[in-house]
Amino acid sequence: MDYFQYRDGELFAEECSLSQLAERHGTPFYCYSRATIERHWHAFNNAVKDHPHLICYAVKANSNLAVLNLMARMGSGFDIVSGGELARVIEAGGDPAKVVFSGVGKSVEEMEQALNAGIYCFNVESEAELERLNQVALRLGKVAPVSVRVNPDVDAGTHPYISTGLTENKFGIPMSQAVEVFKTAAGLAGIAVKGVDCHIGSQLIEIPPFIDALERLLGLIDQLQGMGIEIEHLDVGGGLGVNYGDENPPHPDQYAAALLKKLGDRKLKLIFEPGRAIMANAGVLVTKIEYLKRNGDKRFAVVDAAMNDLLRPALYSAWQNIIPLVPREGQEHSYDVVGPICETGDFIGKNRMLSLAAGDLLAVRSAGAYGFAMASNYNSRPRVAEIMVDSSQDYVVRARESVQQLWQGEQKLP
Ligand code: LLP
Numbered sequence: 079m080d081y082f083q084y085r086d087g088e089l090f091a092e093e094c095s096l097s098q099l100a101e102r103h104g105t106p107f108y109c110y111s112r113a114t115i116e117r118h119w120h121a122f123n124n125a126v127k128d129h130p131h132l133i134c135y136a137v138k139a140n141s142n143l144a145v146l147n148l149m150a151r152m153g154s155g156f157d158i159v160s161g162g163e164l165a166r167v168i169e170a171g172g173d174p175a176k177v178v179f180s181g182v183g184k185s186v187e188e189m190e191q192a193l194n195a196g197i198y199c200f201n202v203e204s205e206a207e208l209e210r211l212n213q214v215a216l217r218l219g220k221v222a223p224v225s226v227r228v229n230p231d232v233d234a235g236t237h238p239y240i241s242t243g244l245t246e247n248k249f250g251i252p253m254s255q256a257v258e259v260f261k262t263a264a265g266l267a268g269i270a271v272k273g274v275d276c277h278i279g280s281q282l283i284e285i286p287p288f289i290d291a292l293e294r295l296l297g298l299i300d301q302l303q304g305m306g307i308e309i310e311h312l313d314v315g316g317g318l319g320v321n322y323g324d325e326n327p328p329h330p331d332q333y334a335a336a337l338l339k340k341l342g343d344r345k346l347k348l349i350f351e352p353g354r355a356i357m358a359n360a361g362v363l364v365t366k367i368e369y370l371k372r373n374g375d376k377r378f379a380v381v382d383a384a385m386n387d388l389l390r391p392a393l394y395s396a397w398q399n400i401i402p403l404v405p406r407e408g409q410e411h412s413y414d415v416v417g418p419i420c421e422t423g424d425f426i427g428k429n430r431m432l433s434l435a436a437g438d439l440l441a442v443r444s445a446g447a448y449g450f451a452m453a454s455n456y457n458s459r460p461r462v463a464e465i466m467v468d469s470s471q472d473y474v475v476r477a478r479e480s481v482q483q484l485w486q487g488e489q490k491l492p
Contacts (some may be wrong), residue, residue, distance in 0.1 A: 122350065320447075
């Protein structure tokens with residue numbers, strides 16, 4: 079459930095008319111709903127009930143400071159993948175003691191930064207990383223809390239670019255090597271083994287792959303326990319899918335209930351790293367139609383947002399709903415909604431049945447996750463504004479970039 083609804087013939091974000099926001103702030107812009115973000119976070123948090131757990135919001139989905147600050151206010155933890163993300167979390171008021179650090183390529187500097195900040199856990203993805211982390215921790219006179227990311231080799235049945243739990247993917251340590259790596263970790267003075275971690279992919283719309291992965295991880299945990307390696311927590315990663323169209327993914331309640339049932343009476347603390355499930359449907363991208371054009375039988379709506387603003391359609395052939403802010407009467411036609419960028423792949427949606435006129439405003443739905451976060455300046459396009467609504471109030475949480483900002487930091491030769 080989200081708070082983007084039609085009322086009196088126009089689309090609202092909570093109590094704010096999106097058309098009025100467009101008039102005041104110009105287009106394109108991202109608009110996030112505070113109430114939706116909070117609703118989704120609590121839905122996840124409440125789903126786990128009183129089993130010990132920590133929700134670590136996956137910062138990569140949307141790292142705007144206002145978004146991170148809302149998470150912090152709810153007591154959320156954070157899943158980060160870079161020193162930049164850690165800095166953002168701290169700047170936003172997040173608690174480093176609730177941060178888990180994922181990613182296959184942590185640098186020495188990032189390890190130092192995270193150890194000095196006192197994060198909750200490093201999700202280690204290789205033996206080489208484990209050795210480096212041990213050395214960095216010893217040099218700083220610290221002990222690094224570690225969870226080893228295991229690749230359970232399950233097929234998440236999702237898009238190949240966002241599937242991560244197969245042996246052929248670069249992520250984690252293969253199940254067959256996991257025990258050895260844990261043994262090594264347990265013997266290192268700069269490392270404290272805390273947990274087992276996995277993340278099998280993103281936009282999963284069924285429960286069974288999660289349960290397959292969990293079964294394998296629990297088997298491993300039992301084996302480790304038998305060897306005297308005590309595991310305190312199990313990080314099940316992110317990946318719960320959302321409705322872009324009619325996917326009908328499980329509700330966090332169903333997802334958590336299935337996991338808890340498998341867990342039985344084990345006391346393991348559960349860590350979740352949801353990104354999309356919290357943010358995707360908490361945001362829209364508002365864009366204006368510059369031109370309607372026809373090439374033969376093909377109709378195009380050329381809008382002012384492009385693949386640099388929202389990359390998912392171009393990169394993954396992702397389908398996101400496109401709806402008018404003010405629906406108009408009249409004949410619908412099939413349109414390709416395309417941006418101004420000089421690439422054939424620059425589309426937001428294809429073959430959409432819409433009744434349109436130039437100047438109309440459109441909302442691209444489910445754009446709160448992996449939308450602005452993946453934006454670039456390609457074609458020297460300043461990145462768009464981000465607005466957060468809170469009931470009838472709207473706040474510019476990131477100003478539209480200026481043209482001068484495009485070459486900030488660049489230099490001509492003397
Ligand atoms: N934890 C780890 C270790 C991850 O790699 C990811 C996402 C998450 C958590 C959060 O997954 P979520 O709950 O959001 O599914 N750009 C792609 C998605 C890439 C996801 C990468 N990892 C997209 O736009 O679909």
